[in-house]
Amino acid sequence: MSNLERSQRWQRRKDARPAELLDAALAEFFEKGFAAARLEDIAARAGVSKGTVYLYFDSKEEMFEALVQAIPKANVEQMRAIAMDATVPPEDLLRRMLTFVGGFLRDERMAKFPRLIISDGGRFPKLAETYKREVISRGIGILSAVIERGIKEGVFRAVDPLQAAFAGLAPILFTAIWRTTFERFEGEQIDAEIFVPQHIDTFVRGLLKGAP
Amino acid sequence: MSNLERSQRWQRRKDARPAELLDAALAEFFEKGFAAARLEDIAARAGVSKGTVYLYFDSKEEMFEALVQAIPKANVEQMRAIAMDATVPPEDLLRRMLTFVGGFLRDERMAKFPRLIISDGGRFPKLAETYKREVISRGIGILSAVIERGIKEGVFRAVDPLQAAFAGLAPILFTAIWRTTFERFEGEQIDAEIFVPQHIDTFVRGLLKGAP
DNA sequence: AAAATAAATAACTGACCAGTCATTAAATAG
DNA sequence: CTATTTAATGACTGGTCAGTTATTTATTTT
Known part of the structure; x- marks a missing residue:
């Protein structure tokens, strides 16, 4: 079985994460509103665990700001x-x-x-x-x-x-x-x-x- | 000291409660939105404890409905x-x-x-x-x-x-x-x-x- | 191939809150 | 005045979730 086929638990993708997280956050915010959107769901939608979100953003509010800004x-x-x-x-x-x-x-x-x-x-x-x-x-x-x-x-x-x-x-x-x-x-x-x-x-x- | 002066912990006011609770609920909903409005605050604003709310309404949602209806x-x-x-x-x-x-x-x-x-x-x-x-x-x-x-x-x-x-x-x-x-x-x-x-x-x- | 680094995880904490229920006390009836 | 009823309380439960952190694992360096 080759390396490529071997199932890996996760990959490092430092560059792609922030954009993917923002995409996921936007979708969740639109669906449920800011307060009711769960960080865990945002993370899951971006194919990542909750802890990872905090590597890229300080808080839920900061994600929201980034979206409105951009x-x-x-x-x-x-x-x-x-x-x-x-x-x-x-x-x-x-x-x-x-x-x-x-x-x-x-x-x-x-x-x-x-x-x-x-x-x-x-x-x-x-x-x-x-x-x-x-x-x-x-x-x-x-x-x-x-x-x-x-x-x-x-x-x-x-x-x-x-x-x-x-x-x-x-x-x-x-x-x-x-x-x-x-x-x-x-x-x-x-x-x-x-x-x-x-x-x-x-x-x-x-x-x-x-x-x- | 007369009965009237004696400080009472609370009074029974079966008839007045629902309207007072709805008033309080409206104010809290307007201030914080439905999801973020706390039942405890609504109760407090109506001068009553949280448990009392449930004597008159089955749920938070039912209060909201009553308001929109009326x-x-x-x-x-x-x-x-x-x-x-x-x-x-x-x-x-x-x-x-x-x-x-x-x-x-x-x-x-x-x-x-x-x-x-x-x-x-x-x-x-x-x-x-x-x-x-x-x-x-x-x-x-x-x-x-x-x-x-x-x-x-x-x-x-x-x-x-x-x-x-x-x-x-x-x-x-x-x-x-x-x-x-x-x-x-x-x-x-x-x-x-x-x-x-x-x-x-x-x-x-x-x-x-x-x-x- | 081993050591070092850092990306990502997942279990955990602390706070919050809707709804419940056993208890208390005001009002009323006998 | 005593007994009964019921309005009201407030401590409690179960569940949720933002944010933290010790640990694991992919990747890079040597």
Whole structure:
């Protein structure tokens, strides 16, 4: 029997562990929430024992932080890229940006983040704070800048740009929360395919000057 | 020393206990979420020992159910009353109804409910199910009926009434979630005073025919 | 091939908490 | 005033789980 075939109890994989543990942690957190997720299950899912987790992370909370820090930032930066194109009229920019957000929230991973933050933000304020600062504030900032430009150029009515940005984003974020909370029960459903474009249309029309 | 002055260890108050316990439970659930709320703290807050709780409720979950069942129904019925007035044009009805929702969500109690459901709905599906059936579905049903009437009367564009109802409600519910999750951290804030009326205005304008 | 190193394990600890139950004492009936 | 009932207590149980640590074993070095 060769060495390769011989069953080994475990292997040293120093480099791969942290990422694998974070993947496992994300899955468990999404499934059960932060408080109820068991470190033992996270370890098992990563094919490792509980003690090993503590070789790479100081605590459960630190794992959570690492996840919130890492994952949703790229998408926000991509939204900024869309906003940069000053040759596009503001109402089209707005449509594109909100469509983009609706798009990446269709990805399970992204959709489950808001719910996780809302769930455990109460007892672990750092998480909510980080998410607000790194994700929401940036996104809102970019959106409201575009709305402000539209007002200056006389295309939009003179609304409060910050509050309008929230109003544009809220239904889309709400879709993600809905999916992860109420979709599985019978009764009325949000159909993101219809809901998101229709909302964007209504929202942008409602913002335009010359509306009734 | 009279009987009245004599310090008594406790009093029998069979009738008052359940309501007092539910009040205490609501406060603890709002503060810590369902899973993290301690029965001992709920009991203490109601001025009673833990054992007493089990004289009136079979389990922690049953307390939660009782709360979700009881509290937010009245408001939904009040919204139905507004919708009933067929002499008012649909766009005004819509404004009134959404303003009403924005109003009662300013009450702390109401604002904290959605967050509680979202937080613990995952592990206690019954709660989310009850809330969807008893509160959300009813509210959405009433709203979408008014929107449908508006479309039939030729006042609104031919949108999907159900999805539009969600779109009208979502930002207002989102306000409540925001308040209980992100308001305490520095950075951009939703100002409900501006946000809600502005959203309602944009939403209804966006729905009207003759928009650009 | 033996010694050294460090990755990984698994048994353990200490704290926590939902739910139980034998006991106590307030209220009521006889 | 005494006996009975029952509201309320509080110590206890059984189970869970984050974090620790002594030990084992894979890998690297010499």
